[in-house]
Amino acid sequence: MTLTRIAAAAALALALASPAMAAPLDASHYQLTPAVLAKMKAMEAEGKKLKLKDDDKDDDSDDGKKDESIEGMIKKLDADPRAKALITKHGMTTKEFAMATMASFHAGFYVMMESAMDKKGAADLYKSYTKEQQANIQLMRATYKPTK
Numbered sequence: 001m002t003l004t005r006i007a008a009a010a011a012l013a014l015a016l017a018s019p020a021m022a023a024p025l026d027a028s029h030y031q032l033t034p035a036v037l038a039k040m041k042a043m044e045a046e047g048k049k050l051k052l053k054d055d056d057k058d059d060d061s062d063d064g065k066k067d068e069s070i071e072g073m074i075k076k077l078d079a080d081p082r083a084k085a086l087i088t089k090h091g092m093t094t095k096e097f098a099m100a101t102m103a104s105f106h107a108g109f110y111v112m113m114e115s116a117m118d119k120k121g122a123a124d125l126y127k128s129y130t131k132e133q134q135a136n137i138q139l140m141r142a143t144y145k146p147t148k
Contacts (some may be wrong), residue, residue, distance in 0.1 A: 025070040025095070027102035030140050031132040036100050039090040043097075046086055075099040089103035111144070 004121050065076070077083050077094040087097045108131075126134060 007140055025074075025099065027070060027106065028099045028130050029132050030099040030103040030136075032100060032103050032107065032136045034090075034139070034143065036096075037104065037139070038107060040097075040100060040104065043090050045122055047083070050086065070095075070098045072100055073101065096124060102134075103136050104140070106133065107140040108144070111138050111140045 064070070074094045077087065077097065084094060087094055092100070110125070117125070126137065129137070
């Protein structure tokens, strides 16, 4: 009986301590704020001045070499001292920046495509999103008014 309890405790400890078994990061529950958007906008302007480049910018191939996950973005940012310093300077971590980037991309894409969707389809899609995603869409609508 004691051996069974020890084995169960060891298995539980291993499961809780193993980061490799952790679920991938998901930006669907990351809520953007006006302050985060302001930081990202400031970083974009400074990044242009520093001429930070996107190594994958001109790579349209689907060769499987790009890691487009949030974890992949974090690794890429952590490996670039200038990018990491810029993000840190603005009070964010590379994880927070990657999550905010994905959340803003998702919300911005919805806002951009919303007018091309039929109203019921857009409403149904909106309802399927998490509360954080819905809040991000509302923030994007309020922050970035469409130009005609």
